Amino acid sequence: MALNRDFVGRASAPSAPYEVSRVKIKEFATAIGDNNPIYRDREAAQAAGHPDVVAPPTFPIVFSLAGGTILADPELGLNFAMVVHGEQRFEYQRPIHAGDELVSVSTVTDIRSVGRNELITVKSDVTTVDGEPVCTTYNTIVERGGAG
């Protein structure tokens, strides 16, 4: 089913604060098979100039999938069973580390058809609870056959 173009420009309410923990960073690093001590050992992270253990570059996907509140709106018409990931980008204003409390605001920036597929891009601006910019994520998902 074609996606509802009225959603372009629609923004989510700010997410509930996401608290970045050492335990979650370690779990995520283990899941991607990365043994870098900067993800596990506070002293190793501090020796590299960080206040605490750092999150791997793709870690923001853990909380920025909250753009899902827009994607799950039945009015959008997205069939999750046919969804695959199209593109992903992270712009980092600074590394994320344990102890950060992060808030995301997600905005639908684009909906388009490519062949028989529907593509939707969601941008998420991630800041600390105090408003310090931390990263910006761009997530494009593909609904296979959606434009057919």
Next chain:
Amino acid sequence: MAATVKYDEVETGQQIPPADYPVRRVNLVMYAGASGDFNPIHWNERFAKTVGLPDVIAHGMFTMAQGGRFVTDWAGDPGAIVDYGVRFSSMVVVPDDEQGAVITVSGVIEEKLEDNRVVVALTARSGDSRVLSKARAVVQLA
């Protein structure tokens, strides 16, 4: 933020040696749990086939994470990556056996920017397929 690679010691066109990252079903189950992405196409073969896929496929973000690991291992500090983006151009099909699949990542210094930053262009392959395209990381070097 302390990359161990020095800007003055890299040149445009310089290759970063390839690395192999194995992926088996258990890795996808772990990734599903850690990331919160429980889409059954990443762990349920029966479901994957009913939606037209050849078999269970890896999360695109798992593949992107391997590319990230490749760059952070090279740069020496995860905090050195200032921008990282990819397009998922093909699926990583992960069969239910002991071998699973292998993602091979390689890189080249595509451009030297100002402020000791470089653009690393990544290539990621699995089997005969190029699984990432337009994969670029901007890295802050020493």
